[in-house]
Amino acid sequence: GTHHWIPRSQRLFGGQIIGQALVAAAKSVSDNLYAHSLHCYFVRAGDPKVPVLYQVDRIRDGRSFTVRSVRAIQHGQPILICQASFQMLQPSPLQHQFTMPVVPPPEDLLTVEELIRLYLSKPDLAEKYKLGLNKLLANEVPIEIKPVNPPVFYKLTASEPKNLFWVRARGYIGEGNMKLHCCVAAYVSDFAFLGTALLPYPGYRAQFAASLDHAMWFHSTFRSDEWMLYECESPWAGGSRGLVQGRLWRRDGVLAASCSQEGVLRVKPVTRPSKL
Numbered sequence: 001g002t003h004h005w006i007p008r009s010q011r012l013f014g015g016q017i018i019g020q021a022l023v024a025a026a027k028s029v030s031d032n033l034y035a036h037s038l039h040c041y042f043v044r045a046g047d048p049k050v051p052v053l054y055q056v057d058r059i060r061d062g063r064s065f066t067v068r069s070v071r072a073i074q075h076g077q078p079i080l081i082c083q084a085s086f087q088m089l090q091p092s093p094l095q096h097q098f099t100m101p102v103v104p105p106p107e108d109l110l111t112v113e114e115l116i117r118l119y120l121s122k123p124d125l126a127e128k129y130k131l132g133l134n135k136l137l138a139n140e141v142p143i144e145i146k147p148v149n150p151p152v153f154y155k156l157t158a159s160e161p162k163n164l165f166w167v168r169a170r171g172y173i174g175e176g177n178m179k180l181h182c183c184v185a186a187y188v189s190d191f192a193f194l195g196t197a198l199l200p201y202p203g204y205r206a207q208f209a210a211s212l213d214h215a216m217w218f219h220s221t222f223r224s225d226e227w228m229l230y231e232c233e234s235p236w237a238g239g240s241r242g243l244v245q246g247r248l249w250r251r252d253g254v255l256a257a258s259c260s261q262e263g264v265l266r267v268k269p270v271t272r273p274s275k276l
């Protein structure tokens with residue numbers, strides 16, 4: 001696996017490793033099997049300077065379900081362990097799902113880049129903030145995001161640990177390759193996810209934040225290059241860790257996937273300059 005976007009932390013983006021691990025697992029199963037779940041642990045930081053080797057173990061091939069175990073390896077050591085399970089398409093009379101939250105459509109909202117440019121156009125914006133925002137703009141990620149409640153940059157306001165944003169992969173993937181859409185959704189699902197746990201604490205800055213594990217369940221067909229609503233919430237934080245849960249909705253209201261993640265969050269108080 002080669003690298004796309006490298007976060008400022010200079011460790012590999014977790015979503016990229018999960019997505020590529022799922023590509024590797026999916027290549028080892030027949031075409032009539034579709035990923036329905038994956039469970040991963042990030043055991044070491046990924047090194048952006050070298051590629052990742054994905055080693056797949058064929059754990060079991062059953063009549064309906066097939067399980068693969070993938071180790072992502074760098075410098076001879078695992079950085080991620082991932083179990084992925086695949087299933088043949090099977091109909092069922094049991095069918096229910098939660099209802100998608102009612103939010104404005106993506107066409108009525110601005111992308112993160114548009115919001116930053118709008119902010120940068122404010123004449124009274126301090127130079128240090130301009131620098132930070134320009135760095136964010138230069139750091140182009142392969143996915144587009146439209147927050148439902150745009151963040152007020154540099155304003156310390158606590159909010160409940162819930163976040164909603166429209167998200168899609170940049171570029172065209174096209175219909176038909178459901179395996180690839182699942183791998184791209186795995187990439188997308190780790191983006192801006194753990195940050196949900198920090199929303200109630202604007203007085204603290206994350207000194208070290210990294211995902212420890214990530215689980216995902218795929219429910220229906222979807223296209224990761226079309227807008228999906230990512231509904232994220234954090235039911236718990238404590239012990240220098242935060243738990244986040246998410247639902248990826250197709251824009252027609254069908255629940256496409258569910259995700260869970262725990263991350264390590266080591267924070268320190270934000271220091272504000274004295275007014276004296």
Ligand SMILES: CCC(=O)SCCNC(=O)CCNC(=O)[C@H](O)C(C)(C)COP(=O)(O)OP(=O)(O)OC[C@H]1O[C@@H](n2cnc3c(N)ncnc32)[C@H](O)[C@@H]1OP(=O)(O)O
Nearest residue numbers: 011012013014015042043044045046190209210211212264
């Ligand atoms: C968007 C989110 C993402 O994509 S994050 C990317 C995907 N996730 C990852 O890369 C995580 C990979 N896993 C890991 O790096 C390790 O398993 C982690 C989570 C760090 C495990 O932590 P730990 O067992 O503490 O590792 P370590 O001993 O190698 O230490 C790493 C750095 O953390 C520090 N640390 C450790 N304990 C404490 C502590 N109690 N208080 C403060 N700091 C602590 C260590 O000193 C070390 O720091 P440094 O790297 O030497 O600067």
